[in-house]
Structure formats: C-alpha cells, structure tokens
Amino acid sequence: MNAHSMAKTAYSSPGQPIRTLRGTEYDLFARITHRLRTAIALDKSGFPTLARALHENRRLWTALAADVADHDNALPPSLRARIFYLSQFTQLHTSRVLAGEANADVLVDINTAVMRGLRNEGEAP
Template sequence: MSLQAYHQAAKRAESPRETEYRLFAQVTLALMDAAKADPRDLSARVDALDWNRRVWAALSEDCASPNNGLPKPLRASIISLAIWVGRHTSKVIRREEKVEPLIEINRMIMQGLVPAPNANANSNASAAA
C-alpha cells in the first residue's frame, strides 16, 4: 500500500475528534522541538510557532461560525484562548516569553479530546438496556 493510500484510509477511519487530537499532537511536538532547539535557530522556532498560531486561528474562525455546533460558552472560551495564543506567540518570537505555556495549553486541549475510558462500552450498555 502506498503512503498516500494509507493516509487516505486513516483519514476515513478517524473521527473529527481523533483528527483534532492528532493535529494538536503534531503541532505540540513541533513546539517541544522548537523549545529544545538552539535559540539562535530562529527559523525552527518561528515555523513551529507560526503553525501553532495558524491552528488556533482556524479554531477561532470555526468557533465564530454560526454553524458551529459547540455550546456558545465553549466557543467563546476557545476564541479567547486563540487570542491569547496569538499574543503570547508574538512575545515568544520577540523572546519576551517562553514557549512552554503554549505547549501546556495544547496538552490541556489534547486531554479534553481524549475519549473517556469505557465511553463506548457505557453507551452500548445503555442502548442495550
């Protein structure tokens, strides 16, 4: 199987929540690598920081859409976080702040995207009852 065919099959098999988790895992790993990189290697840092900022901007844009199905308070919180990420990222690029808070925010989002253990078993048991 070619790599492209594998990626297409994986996309069809993933839920949107799993796709979001995978994206956050990838961008967070890039941020972690950037945090460990030589501080003089501005290119590696800026690429990871820009990618993270674009992910958050896309989330913000999606949450601002009237067609978004999330509850309004959650959408507002995500938009607020996206604004904070944008501002903090600018400070990190100017070397006024550290990368680690961005990593922590992403990790918290990833924790929220992980399904609860036995969530499928409980819903299947409820449906059978």
C-alpha cells in the same frame, strides 16, 4: 478493471482505520505540539525552527477561532467562547515569544490541555 471491482477493492481492506473529527484534531494538535517541544529544546540555536512551529500553531488557532465564531458551530456557547479566548491569547503570546519577551512553554501547556479534552471522546463536547 470496472467501477464495481474498483469499489470492492477500495472498501474491502481499509489501509487506515476510520478517523473521527476529534481524532483528526487531536493528531494535528499532537504534531504541532511535538514541533513546539522540539524547537524549545533547541534553545536559541533553534529559533528558525521555533518560528516555523509557532507559525503552524498560530494557523491552527486561527482556524479554530474562525470555526467557533461561526453561528452554525454546534459546540456550547461557553466552550466556543473559551476556545476563542485561547486563540486570542495564543496569538498575543506568540508575538511575545517571537519578540524574545516570553517563552513558548505555555503554548505547549494549552495545546496539551486541549489534547486531553479531545481524548475524552466518550464525553459530551
């Protein structure tokens, strides 16, 4: 098969729809939030599962903080600041959850609110 034939077959019948960056971010939030909810439902017996989900959530929020801290980020400054603040809150609250001083419900609430914002794809960011 030559390059031309390969290109035709690669683009003729896409197996997956074209995804937007917001759609990809939404899916990532949805997967992690689902893992958090599942781990919370396990109660104390699911602490290792909760710790893994919290770690994934922390990694997500760390990446978001780094992204909005970049001067080339196109989001409005006020939105960037709010996302950065939520990242800091998430980091601190996660430490409290891991120490047994808090529960993870508020982290699920935050992620769910972000997911709702990401679903409003027709609106300006």
